[in-house]
Amino acid sequence: MNKLFSRLWPPGVRLQLMFWYTAVFAVLIFFSDTILYTQLQTSLLGNLDTSLQQQAEQISNGITTTNGGTITIQNVTGDLPELGTNATDQQGNHADINFGSLVRILDARGHLLRETAASTALRIPSISITQALQGTPWQGNVTTSAGQQVRLYSMVLTENGTHVAIVQVGESPVQLNGALHSVALELVLIAPCILLLGALGSYWLASRAFVPIDRLTRTTQRIQAGDLHQRVPVPHTHDEVHRLATTLNEMISRLDEAFRRQRRFVADASHELRTPVAVIRSMTDLALLEELTPQEFRKILGNINSEAERLSHLISELLALARSDEGKTLLELEPVRLDHFVEGVVANAEILAMEHHIVLDVQITKPVIVLGDEARLIQALINLLDNAILYTNAGGHITVSVEQRENTAYLAIRDTGIGIAPEHIPHLFERFYRVDPARVRTDGNSSGLGLAIVEWVIRAHGGTITVESQVGQGSTFLITLPLASTKLVHPGALTPERSKAVEREPHHH
Amino acid sequence: MRILVVEDNPSLGLSLKKSLEKYHYAVDLATDGEDAVSLGLSVPYDLLILDILLPSLNGFEVCRQLRDHKRKYPILMLTALGELDQRVTGLDLGADDYLVKPFAFRELEARVRALLRRESTSKTSVLSFLDITLDTTTHEATRGERTIVLSSKEYALLEFLMHHPRQVLSRTMIAEHIWDFDAEHLSNVIDVYIRYVRNKLCAKGEADVIHTIRGSGYQLKEPNQ
Numbered sequence: 255m256n257k258l259f260s261r262l263w264p265p266g267v268r269l270q271l272m273f274w275y276t277a278v279f280a281v282l283i284f285f286s287d288t289i290l291y292t293q294l295q296t297s298l299l300g301n302l303d304t305s306l307q308q309q310a311e312q313i314s315n316g317i318t319t320t321n322g323g324t325i326t327i328q329n330v331t332g333d334l335p336e337l338g339t340n341a342t343d344q345q346g347n348h349a350d351i352n353f354g355s356l357v358r359i360l361d362a363r364g365h366l367l368r369e370t371a372a373s374t375a376l377r378i379p380s381i382s383i384t385q386a387l388q389g390t391p392w393q394g395n396v397t398t399s400a401g402q403q404v405r406l407y408s409m410v411l412t413e414n415g416t417h418v419a420i421v422q423v424g425e426s427p428v429q430l431n432g433a434l435h436s437v438a439l440e441l442v443l444i445a446p447c448i449l450l451l452g453a454l455g456s457y458w459l460a461s462r463a464f465v466p467i468d469r470l471t472r473t474t475q476r477i478q479a480g481d482l483h484q485r486v487p488v489p490h491t492h493d494e495v496h497r498l499a500t501t502l503n504e505m506i507s508r509l510d511e512a513f514r515r516q517r518r519f520v521a522d523a524s525h526e527l528r529t530p531v532a533v534i535r536s537m538t539d540l541a542l543l544e545e546l547t548p549q550e551f552r553k554i555l556g557n558i559n560s561e562a563e564r565l566s567h568l569i570s571e572l573l574a575l576a577r578s579d580e581g582k583t584l585l586e587l588e589p590v591r592l593d594h595f596v597e598g599v600v601a602n603a604e605i606l607a608m609e610h611h612i613v614l615d616v617q618i619t620k621p622v623i624v625l626g627d628e629a630r631l632i633q634a635l636i637n638l639l640d641n642a643i644l645y646t647n648a649g650g651h652i653t654v655s656v657e658q659r660e661n662t663a664y665l666a667i668r669d670t671g672i673g674i675a676p677e678h679i680p681h682l683f684e685r686f687y688r689v690d691p692a693r694v695r696t697d698g699n700s701s702g703l704g705l706a707i708v709e710w711v712i713r714a715h716g717g718t719i720t721v722e723s724q725v726g727q728g729s730t731f732l733i734t735l736p737l738a739s740t741k742l743v744h745p746g747a748l749t750p751e752r753s754k755a756v757e758r759e760p761h762h763h
Numbered sequence: 764m765r766i767l768v769v770e771d772n773p774s775l776g777l778s779l780k781k782s783l784e785k786y787h788y789a790v791d792l793a794t795d796g797e798d799a800v801s802l803g804l805s806v807p808y809d810l811l812i813l814d815i816l817l818p819s820l821n822g823f824e825v826c827r828q829l830r831d832h833k834r835k836y837p838i839l840m841l842t843a844l845g846e847l848d849q850r851v852t853g854l855d856l857g858a859d860d861y862l863v864k865p866f867a868f869r870e871l872e873a874r875v876r877a878l879l880r881r882e883s884t885s886k887t888s889v890l891s892f893l894d895i896t897l898d899t900t901t902h903e904a905t906r907g908e909r910t911i912v913l914s915s916k917e918y919a920l921l922e923f924l925m926h927h928p929r930q931v932l933s934r935t936m937i938a939e940h941i942w943d944f945d946a947e948h949l950s951n952v953i954d955v956y957i958r959y960v961r962n963k964l965c966a967k968g969e970a971d972v973i974h975t976i977r978g979s980g981y982q983l984k985e986p987n988q
Binding site: 570636 | 916935942949950951952954955956958959978
């Protein structure tokens, strides 16, 4: 029992659909049955009233008056034998109102002349007489002394413009009610059957609707992690299943791409890690083979030291990227004066630039404040400057400019270097991507991860980085960063951090 | 100064990290004993704050393993166990100090400063080198009569240099002591911060005391004549 319950609860989509369909059916059936029943009731009641009216008219045809005002009643319909000659004669004679005829005849003043035996039990409302005397026939429900309902029709008989008599005809609605009851019973009995069939039908329909989805599920199950070149079949119809299949395929493509990138990254990383190790091995092998002077040993140890330094730098960059991939790295956001740290970083890079005979320029017009992790932004700029210096020939120019337009800070690094061919630009920020592997070999410091880290840092700050380049003319790296909102930068937030700048540039504005 | 906080209660651990970072310490957080041992062996911390009740390995075991591997940094034990035996066990295993929970953060910070001071040559809360002084309580730096306002990272950098006067400190070494695990790889940024600190120390034309040792790193030393 519990097992069955746990299988059915919570209900699956099919069962839910079935419940909803059935609920909608139930509401529809309820409304249509109610309308049917009330329509039938109105029409049956109308028929009854018409037949009473006809009966009353037939009786009035049989009523004639003599000159003295005496009323003679002929038994027109022939089925009113009990319409006695005197009203008082029949007092106490109670015939069944359900089967006996209910006919009353009154004179123009409203005094009872004749009535059938069954009519004596009726409680006649006075309005039935007064309204009839005004010329408008009255019809309505009256009750008997036993509390039964009777439909009564009351009309005045006019002869030569004067009221002669009032004819009242009644009939019990027992038969009518009996018919209505049996109809209602049938409706109530049929409704559950329709609902049951409707539920089964809707369950079947829901099952049919999910067949394509089941097919998709089975195909997707077959696609294993290593088998990501497979795709699920996309149906020709342009419906939800089509969308689902397309979405699944897009997701598989992205996974495929991610796996491929991961494999290449691991291959590249192991290659990059192996290179310095190989250099160290070859140097130590050499040192162990031969008798060397202390100076030669020192030189070799120095080389080993710088290779080891490169290795540890590479490992920490790999770690940093891996942690950023996991989304674990937290930025220490604070208001940062972009213009000041650019000056600091550029001043720092000047020694390297001078060694390469490259001129470094800074163009800053006014202070620009962004909300950022200063150390990481500094690192990004250092990487970009190292990159620019690496790809600019002696005698070249590198210009770093900072400006602010609307809510965005722009940081541009322009060089007059060798430029980047268009086919390389989309891959520039990929890990270990190298435009010119030979050029990097000559410089021991580049890990091939610098630009990937720059891209990550800028993206983590909600900024963008783009590259424009012309081979032989130079390249421009353009960074945009959202400005720190003025609300976040309370006055004084920058003073401890940057008092040095104030000391250095007392007339900044 | 880089500190490893080993605390399995996530909210207490994070709040300790946040509070200590406000005092310019670089803080890593470990939440179980095994992590604490592996971090404690691989990173040259300046101090360890160690909870005793931990998943996988308890604080006593962490302390014993680190001391067995000749890790000499001071260890401050945090304990809810106020029992005399427990405190004695901890101290015998190589802990330098203990603090019973609940504790006031001010006291913890003061003990951290006292333990770090024990490692350095200075026995007061004020570090000094020539005419430069650094008050580790108030975080005020002065050169001669002049007060120097330092940012958090600049303070951490100058404090580390002043704890190790005349030693040649490589960029990696500096980064390992003033940055936490997330920022360790930022060693090339050290040059820029050294430049900031140097500019502030020499803003009135004073002699430069932070020497760049090419290919090795930096050294806090008397100015060249």
